[in-house]
Amino acid sequence: MADKKKKGKVSGAFKAVGTDIKDIGTTFAKGDWKTRVSFLIMGFGQLTRKQWVRGIAFLGAEVLFILYMVFFGAGYLKDIGTLGTKVGGYDANYVYTYGDNSFLILLYSILSIFVIFAFIFVWRLNIRDNKNNQNKLILPSNKADIASLFDEHFDKTLLTLPVLGVFMFVLLPIIFMICIAFTNYDATHQSPTNLFTWVGFDNFKNLFSIGTGGFGKTFGTVLSWTLIWAFFATFLNYFLGMAVAILINKKGIKFKKLWRTILVMTIAIPQFISLLYVGKMFANDGLVNMYLMKWGWISQPIPFWTNPTLAKITIIVINLWVGIPYVMLITTGLLMNIPEELYESAKIDGANAFQTFRKITLPYMLFVTGPYLLTSFTGNLNNFNIIYLLNQGKPQSLSLSGGAGYTDLLVTWLYKMTVNDTNYKMAAVIGIMVFVVTAVISLVVYNLLPSVKDEEGFQ
Amino acid sequence: MAKQHNMRTRKRISNTIAYIVLILISIIWLFPFVCLVLQSFRSYITELGGMVDYLVPKKFSLDSYKFLFSGETKFLKWYGNTLIIAIFVAIGQTAFVLCVSYALSRMRFKGRTLLMRFWLILGMFPGFLTMICLYFLLKQFGLTQAGAVPGLILISVASSGMGYYVCKGYFDTIPKSLDEAARIDGATRAQIFIKMIIPLSKPMIIYTALTAFMAPWCDYVFASYVAFGNDNGYNVAVAMQRWVWTNDFQGYFTRFCAGGVLVAIPVTVLFLCLQKYYVEGVTGGAVKG
Numbered sequence: 061m062a063d064k065k066k067k068g069k070v071s072g073a074f075k076a077v078g079t080d081i082k083d084i085g086t087t088f089a090k091g092d093w094k095t096r097v098s099f100l101i102m103g104f105g106q107l108t109r110k111q112w113v114r115g116i117a118f119l120g121a122e123v124l125f126i127l128y129m130v131f132f133g134a135g136y137l138k139d140i141g142t143l144g145t146k147v148g149g150y151d152a153n154y155v156y157t158y159g160d161n162s163f164l165i166l167l168y169s170i171l172s173i174f175v176i177f178a179f180i181f182v183w184r185l186n187i188r189d190n191k192n193n194q195n196k197l198i199l200p201s202n203k204a205d206i207a208s209l210f211d212e213h214f215d216k217t218l219l220t221l222p223v224l225g226v227f228m229f230v231l232l233p234i235i236f237m238i239c240i241a242f243t244n245y246d247a248t249h250q251s252p253t254n255l256f257t258w259v260g261f262d263n264f265k266n267l268f269s270i271g272t273g274g275f276g277k278t279f280g281t282v283l284s285w286t287l288i289w290a291f292f293a294t295f296l297n298y299f300l301g302m303a304v305a306i307l308i309n310k311k312g313i314k315f316k317k318l319w320r321t322i323l324v325m326t327i328a329i330p331q332f333i334s335l336l337y338v339g340k341m342f343a344n345d346g347l348v349n350m351y352l353m354k355w356g357w358i359s360q361p362i363p364f365w366t367n368p369t370l371a372k373i374t375i376i377v378i379n380l381w382v383g384i385p386y387v388m389l390i391t392t393g394l395l396m397n398i399p400e401e402l403y404e405s406a407k408i409d410g411a412n413a414f415q416t417f418r419k420i421t422l423p424y425m426l427f428v429t430g431p432y433l434l435t436s437f438t439g440n441l442n443n444f445n446i447i448y449l450l451n452q453g454k455p456q457s458l459s460l461s462g463g464a465g466y467t468d469l470l471v472t473w474l475y476k477m478t479v480n481d482t483n484y485k486m487a488a489v490i491g492i493m494v495f496v497v498t499a500v501i502s503l504v505v506y507n508l509l510p511s512v513k514d515e516e517g518f519q
Numbered sequence: 520m521a522k523q524h525n526m527r528t529r530k531r532i533s534n535t536i537a538y539i540v541l542i543l544i545s546i547i548w549l550f551p552f553v554c555l556v557l558q559s560f561r562s563y564i565t566e567l568g569g570m571v572d573y574l575v576p577k578k579f580s581l582d583s584y585k586f587l588f589s590g591e592t593k594f595l596k597w598y599g600n601t602l603i604i605a606i607f608v609a610i611g612q613t614a615f616v617l618c619v620s621y622a623l624s625r626m627r628f629k630g631r632t633l634l635m636r637f638w639l640i641l642g643m644f645p646g647f648l649t650m651i652c653l654y655f656l657l658k659q660f661g662l663t664q665a666g667a668v669p670g671l672i673l674i675s676v677a678s679s680g681m682g683y684y685v686c687k688g689y690f691d692t693i694p695k696s697l698d699e700a701a702r703i704d705g706a707t708r709a710q711i712f713i714k715m716i717i718p719l720s721k722p723m724i725i726y727t728a729l730t731a732f733m734a735p736w737c738d739y740v741f742a743s744y745v746a747f748g749n750d751n752g753y754n755v756a757v758a759m760q761r762w763v764w765t766n767d768f769q770g771y772f773t774r775f776c777a778g779g780v781l782v783a784i785p786v787t788v789l790f791l792c793l794q795k796y797y798v799e800g801v802t803g804g805a806v807k808g
Contacts, residue, residue, distance in 0.1 A: 163655060207707075214708035215626040218618040222680025223634070225615070229677040230641055233649030233656070307541065312534050321791065322545045325552060328790035330736040332756045333779035336763050338551050340570070340772070347554060350572035381548065386801070393802050432804075442645050445737065449760075475647045475740065484651060491648030498643040 080184070087191045095190040102183060105190040113202045118186045125179045133172035140169040143243065144255045163251040166243075170235055174227065241488035247481065263489045275486065278460040283497070285372065286469045290440040292376045293383065294433060300380060301387025302395075302425060306417075308388070309395055320392070323385040331382070335449035338378055339365075365451045368466035375467055379446055390432060391425065398424055430509040437505070438498050442471045462486060470494045552783075559583055559776035568770040583777035593750055594758070594778065600668050601754040601782075604675075604735040611676030612731035613724055619683040621712050624690035625698060638681045650744055657745060667745045667752025671738070674745075679731070685804035689723045690716065726800030729793050736786055755782050 088096060098105040103118030139145075144160025151157060193199055200208070209217045241263055243249075249256035270276040308319050326334060341347045342364040349361035364374045398421065406416045426433075447453055453468035453476065460466075463480055464473045470490055477487040554574060561571075562580035587594040623631065653674055657663050662670030693716065701711050717724070735742075739756040746752035759778050762771035790797065 167652065167655065210709035211707040214712070215622040215628045217709075218622040218712075219634075219680075222615045222619045225677030226638065226641070226680050229653065229656070229674055230649070230681065233652035234641065234644050236652045237648050304544065307537055310534075310537055312530065313537055313541070319541050319545065321794070322548055324791070324794060325548060325787070327797075328787040329552065329783045330733065330756075330786055332737045332739055332760065333555070333783055334551060336760060337555050337776070337779065340763060341551065341554070343570070345570045347570075347572075347574065350570075351574075354572055385548075389798050390802050393798070438643075444647065444740065449739070471645050471647055474645060475650075478647065478650055479744070488648065491645055494645045494648075495643050499640070502643065 084184070084187055087187055091191065092194050095194050098186060098190045102186045105193065109193055109199060111193070111199060111202065111205070113205045114189065118182070121179070121182050125175065128175060129172070133168065133175060136165050136168035137172045139165045143257050147255055148253060159252070160255060161252045162245070162256045166239055167236055170232060170239065174232065237488045237491060240484055241492055243485060245484045246486070247483065250482065263485050266486070267489050267493070275461050278462060278464050281460060282464055282468055282470055282473050285467065286441055289372070289376070289469065290437050293379050293440040293443065294437045296376065297380060297383035297387050298433065298436075301384040302391045304384055305388045305391040305395055306421070309392065320388070323388055326382055326385050331445050332449055335382075335446060338381070339450040342374060366455050368455055371451060371455060371467050375447065375450055378450060382446060390429065394425060394428055395421070434502065434505050434509065438502055441469070441498060442494065443469065444471050444475065447472050448475070470497070555776050556780055558773055559780050561773050563770060563773050568774065569772045583773045586774055587778055587781065592758075593753075596751065597753045597755050597758045598781070600752070601735055601756075604668055604671050604754060605732045607672045608675045608735055609728045609732040611672065612679040612682070613728045615676060615679045616683055616686050616727050617717065617724070619680045620686040620690050621716060623683060624687045625695075626708070642681055647740065650741060654744055663745050663752070664747050664749035665751045667742065667749070670745050671735070671742055674741070675735070685800055686720075686723050686727060688803055689720060693719055722796045722799050725793055725796040729790065729797060730800070733786060733790065736782060
């Protein structure tokens, strides 16, 4: 069923492209000479029809595009197949000559491909605009064109900068890094002194190879801890946070605002201070161990951060300290939305507190906060701060590759490979895997959510 | 009578237990912060500046604070850097988020759902993946190392359009009939946005600006990468984590505590003042997803 739908979409897209090309053809065949010249010189038709604003915008776009390609883009784009062949170095007279810079070749090639696509899009707009104009007797004036940017075309004004920003600083880097996953860019292939080149799927093979030197075993260890961590971090926080919210909401409890404010302190105080400090508190020479030893309860410091299992438990427990206030804030308001009559009738029927929680509170809360649980889970998969600020993913182990430690999540491992090992190719592969894990979980869970399946359920 | 009496005692007992639990929770939650403040008052000259086995300093001293203001390190510069980043990011992000939210909530244009879906997918890539590439992009503009402050502002603001979910959800709850009435009266879209929607969404503006303002104080990862060892481009997080993690952290621990207190006070006070709006934003975002 889903397959068919997808096929329908794909063939639909092809059909749309087909009709578009056909439309371009008929526009040329049936167009007047102004329109036909506009195929080559963008904005010509608009200028001759006295639409100065549009005409100059189209013509300017074309001029800029040609200048960009001639002086900048084409030079990089021609090397994209090899990512550069000339290595820089000293010649016989000790004169340094610069070689190709693979990094910049790849980066600017991708940018140029973006620019080409954008140009084709603008060119198409230009043709459609000409086609629409040639049959009209009265055309919108220049003033009306500009005014429409603040009225019916206000979305274009609003979205231009944000969309451009995302393209430049989010999409371009992501595509670049996806490409890096298919190259051998690492410590021994650093640009500008060395070149790197395409290697196909070698890095992915390395990720799944279990033999020595392969990343397979480490990947398995890190991935399973990432999933375990996200599970506990999400659901323990959720249930305990809800319990605290119920406790504060309880009838007859005074100073409700005070209790909430105390809990919220962990959100208010920047995490890098609180987590670094708490991390040090549990160190071998930290306050907790020092006091326990002074009181004679233990003779050896408890290895909170150096024992793998203990470190994992400590992190999950400390995360409660960070996470419970969020859940408490979110659930407090929602808990008050549950109709009081439901609880009263349950009481008359003789239900105890636990039963009312299981039969009334929990189903309602799960229904309403389903989307929150999902975003919280995927957020925890990528919860860099808590792991890195508390103990940097330690304890490290020689049996793990890529400098990974036993409490490293996929993202902290990615970070370590980028910063410590400059193993960019494997970092890129891990980044793609994080995306795959996040996307699969989101898709599967989203379709299972009761609030998505049955929107009217509790209304 | 007896039954009622019984119920009252039971209620009293359960409330007492609840209070005990709440007090215990409060102690656990506040304990680290109390420790932080106490240790910041220990002198690194007359006592040890590192980790010790007692909590309350033997003698109350302001040495650690004096050190921060003495000019021996560039603490004031770092503090100023962070403040500048935070303020500009708060303004820029709020403006971007408002623009995107209004366009997506109120206007229907070609490619709208495509754009939303596309951004959702982009959001699933981990941010650290693109760190190297962003570093080199910034380097081309000369915005790394000493120029890290404008560089960090640029990156945070440029990508902020993708965080429109909560704000758009809020705009969706403002009735569309208001827009239509205004349009009948001859108002343009831009006028509706500026004169009507923005004043109506004060809580959302405060929430967006507050979260944007607080994030740079914790930004260690990307900030340290962009500053690349040039201490003129550091923010407080980058500068102060070295006092904890480098080998001589033993001597710098109380100075970290003092710096931490100085960073935490304004941010915490601001947050507690605007807590109401924060709760509203977080709750709205959680339910709508």
